[in-house]
Amino acid sequence: MPSTAEVFLPFHRALIEEEEKRAVLEVLDSGWLTTGPRVRQFESEFARFVEAAHAIAVNSCTAALHLALAALKVGQGDEVIVPTMTFAATGEVVLYMDARPVLVDCVPGSFHLDPQQVEAAITQRTKAIIPVHYAGLPCDMDSILNIARARNLKVVEDAAHSLPADYQGKKIGSLGDITCFSFYATKTLTTGEGGMITTHDPALADHMRILGLHGISRDAWKRYTAKGTWKYEILEAGYKYNLTDLQAAIGLAQLKKCDSMRNARARVAHTYSQLLADQDVFELPALSPGKGHAWHLYVIQVNPRSLRIHRDQVIEELRERGIGSSVHFIPLHLHPLYQNRLGYRPGQFPEAEARFDAALSLPIYPDMTDAEIERVVEALRDIGRRFRS
Numbered sequence: 421m422p423s424t425a426e427v428f429l430p431f432h433r434a435l436i437e438e439e440e441k442r443a444v445l446e447v448l449d450s451g452w453l454t455t456g457p458r459v460r461q462f463e464s465e466f467a468r469f470v471e472a473a474h475a476i477a478v479n480s481c482t483a484a485l486h487l488a489l490a491a492l493k494v495g496q497g498d499e500v501i502v503p504t505m506t507f508a509a510t511g512e513v514v515l516y517m518d519a520r521p522v523l524v525d526c527v528p529g530s531f532h533l534d535p536q537q538v539e540a541a542i543t544q545r546t547k548a549i550i551p552v553h554y555a556g557l558p559c560d561m562d563s564i565l566n567i568a569r570a571r572n573l574k575v576v577e578d579a580a581h582s583l584p585a586d587y588q589g590k591k592i593g594s595l596g597d598i599t600c601f602s603f604y605a606t607k608t609l610t611t612g613e614g615g616m617i618t619t620h621d622p623a624l625a626d627h628m629r630i631l632g633l634h635g636i637s638r639d640a641w642k643r644y645t646a647k648g649t650w651k652y653e654i655l656e657a658g659y660k661y662n663l664t665d666l667q668a669a670i671g672l673a674q675l676k677k678c679d680s681m682r683n684a685r686a687r688v689a690h691t692y693s694q695l696l697a698d699q700d701v702f703e704l705p706a707l708s709p710g711k712g713h714a715w716h717l718y719v720i721q722v723n724p725r726s727l728r729i730h731r732d733q734v735i736e737e738l739r740e741r742g743i744g745s746s747v748h749f750i751p752l753h754l755h756p757l758y759q760n761r762l763g764y765r766p767g768q769f770p771e772a773e774a775r776f777d778a779a780l781s782l783p784i785y786p787d788m789t790d791a792e793i794e795r796v797v798e799a800l801r802d803i804g805r806r807f808r809s
Contacts, residue, residue: 470593
């Protein structure tokens, strides 16, 4: 029988080292804890890193997506095309704007939205497209951008998984009209919670910066500095989405090793792929020419033709062996909100449903050891032996 005697191997473990700890202590010693000079430094260095003209730090990728749609003036009666294979945030921000998320299916054999279905879903009410770079592998951005440009639509990339990733030699963060990143605890670069928006458009950047701090005039955070003033103007109804200097200090430390952390994740992914290559009970993630994978997730597919147990039982078998795993994601159209409020139904998006039903995300993080990788691999091999059809 499987044993849980070994120490539990979590699905994710953030890489927090001495640099991050020193950076936080320096901020605490500075006396400036909320949005301030560290945030502005983080924005500047992040923009350079992803080759974008502007970067705006916020408290989550959800906030980033919301500000993007607000700055693009998405409103009541508008439509925004969203993949059904994504996390809650991608669709709910459209609902924040009283607009309709128009869901589309995946490319056959992929977790990415299908450009052909994107084009078919466009109506006179369509305002924007939100492609999601699932697991850290970029979408077919050439097709998506060509469709958008031909129809005068905006592209807001959900890049929550894809730092650092690249497409045809260009950094994710420098392609679409607006790109939104996540610094959640499981991401390659983390600030605990947090996010970043990038754009080449100075007007959009200024607008999102204002909206992100109560709609108050630009650089309102300076009002408590020696160079600031107590006077301020509220220009429009905004939100409290600002990042703090404490979080930015962690982000700056993490940004310096972002490439090395991505490379460490890639090492884990490549080792998995090598050691599981002979297992026909699992379909392994594939690479695509011209797309640099961030390896936020390593997602396998349980092959129902070769394994007599469902993905859900595989997760339980791993848990009984002391190994954490997860599923990314339950398609939006399968949730009560999208069925009761928007009329979506099971069966509408068969590719996404098939991918979801078999998907299993394995542990992957920068300091994962060879012994830990081998432990996951041996557990999967054992499950394959025990439950082969």
